[in-house]
Amino acid sequence: MDLSELNQIKERELAARKKYTLRCCMAAGCMSSNAESVKEELEKAVTEAGLGQEVEVRGVGCMRLCCEGPLVQADPDGILFEQVDPDAAKSIIAALKGGKAKARLGNPQSPFFTQQKSIVLANSGIVDPERIESYIAADGYQALYHVLRELDPNEVVTEMVTSGLRGRGGAGFPVGLKWGTVAKSPGAKKYVVCNADEGDPGAFMDRSVLESDPHAILEGMAIAAFAVGADQGFIYARAEYPLAIDRLKKAIKQAKAKGLLGAGIFDSPFNFTVDIRIGAGAFVCGEETALMMSIEGRRGTPRPRPPFPAESGLWGCPTLINNVETLANVAPIIRNGGEWFAGIGTEKSKGTKVFALAGKIKNTGLIEVPMGTPLRTIVEEMGGGAPDGGTIKAVQTGGPSGGCIPAHSLDTPVDYESLGKLGSIMGSGGMIVMDQDTNMVDVARFFMEFCMDESCGKCIPCRAGTVQMHHLLDKIMDRKATARDLQKLEELCDMVKSTSLCGLGQTAPNPTLSTLRFFRNEYEERLQPDVFGPRGNGKPAKTKASA
């Protein structure tokens, strides 16, 4: 493969475009509501109407407005059909010629769509994720060519530093710095790992990116591998994402066949292979040291850092670990330059962030917005506010490691620092909206139960501490706790946060701490008078912690 061949594929693909394109969402959300039959019926209807030369029916990735699926969009006019029934196929084809479609019309000009800025999701809903030609037509693999033939590894790292991109897995570590560290770590063998073990309740950004644009991840990984000097990559994906894994496998096969993965890519001395490793259902394996243990075939438990993976990772070799969304940003940054990326977002948080909007909100789905967008814009304008005339009480970000942001702080801009100040975190991008009926103690208990179930059991504070915190939250919920129990809970939160071995335990108290900070009254109104206090009977209530 060389540049002219790459461009030939692109031109052939563009030349084959037809007058009309019907883009059918084929991501997991729409597929669960029968999108596959919709696409089949549309294809049948096109053949029956004899419009094979004029109309292309293309399966694409996520079209974002998941709550209205299955979605179909007709180009060139961009007419959006929502909740499409397979029976409506014929009428949709007729609508292309001015007929009336028996499907609900969506509004592509609504704030949900217009307020978005697509970098990570630029190809999502447009490119056919199962065909590499479709990705190449959207300038795919051009960045890889540029990097391999026109830049040296240092220049690639510098470009990432200039971009100001920060890790999208949650903690926000500067990507350029990480790449630079791995590049400088001595070692003949190095690895690049894509962390696709997305596990926060309510978060599905990475899944959508993998299902919609798998080649962008492969290209990002290859660029990263060139920059740090690695020749082997692993994608660690959770087993619960069969469609994403399937598409990744197809993408790897196609890229290998085209010589875009393997030996001597673009006739350069650079070799790179990618293998998929599938998780076995442990949330903790999203933590990088546990993830590496799992890739090595061992029990997925974290180990103390340092040494960091950049110094000693997979099989003791320097290893670069980046999240899916981070890697999806790489090719666009190389194509458009780090300066361009640094021009988007806020001073300390550059670029865009993808969020999975879920919970008590009208428009659930996927959104990508520039960093610094106020939460209010996301929740009220784009999300359409709470359904059925409800009022929004809080927004939860960061999953079990994050916190609840109360409605009065909705004007907070979405960036790493502002969310941190409110006791939450950016996290990987789950955003769960809660309305007036949500009990915040129950929310805290839900996330604590999640952490308790997902604790690996290696260190005591996380293993035994989450059990006790969950038990105390249970007691508060059941109105059996006293002020003393609340005090114990707060003390345990502090202890588990300070002493746990890995991020899971260190952040497990966050949902409890943040709800205590903003909704303390909901805890206090459930407390009972202390039996040993002035009005108590002196007999402790009989309770038993459940392991």
Added chain:
Amino acid sequence: MAAITLTIDDKQVSAEDSQSVLSIAQEQGIAIPTLCHLEGVYDVGACRLCLVEVAGVNKLLPACTTKATEGMVVRTDTERLRKYRKITLELLFAERNHVCAICVANGHCELQTMAYNQGMDHVRYDYCFPKWDMDLTHERFGMDHNRCILCARCVRACWHIEGAGTKNVAGRGARSHIITDMFQPWGEAESCTSCGKCVMACPTGALFERGSTTGEMQRDRTTLEFIVTAREKKQWIA
């Protein structure tokens, strides 16, 4: 290897740069509490009792896995650390059924001694009272999961001193437990060499020699350390 100087609890000490903070402190007679640490096998930093404060680092670091660096200022015994250690012990006692009076290791138990030393005189949390089984299928040894604190010393001794790889951890969170082979009863575990190193390594009464009385439950840690040192220094070659 280079010599370095660091400060532990206001005391200036010299050490080698490959040493862990824990080993330096031990050399200097500064006691840092540990439960999962065992001389002779690698450290995992799991029990979190040896956490220390290091100036300039906002997180607490486990002394066992933290390498000393030049000019490091370490505090091993602050009020905050003492509080956390006490809570850690309380959590352990509440987690499973540690009833000293009827335990084979009574008087020879590191968990019990640690609780005395750290002044943990009562447990403020509700006991979990889980129902764990005992494995008495092995002819010489027994395992009582109710006494296990999951320090994984036995697992490390089995894999890295004996090289048998019989013991492992299965399950997760509070349901984690030590297993033999592929979760077979110990007596049927074919890889077990009945060497007894796991029993020597156990800090509590979870692993014990069958038929021994409480008074005989002395652990023989020096044997483990001796084997490892002899192997490293090739002391069996005359």
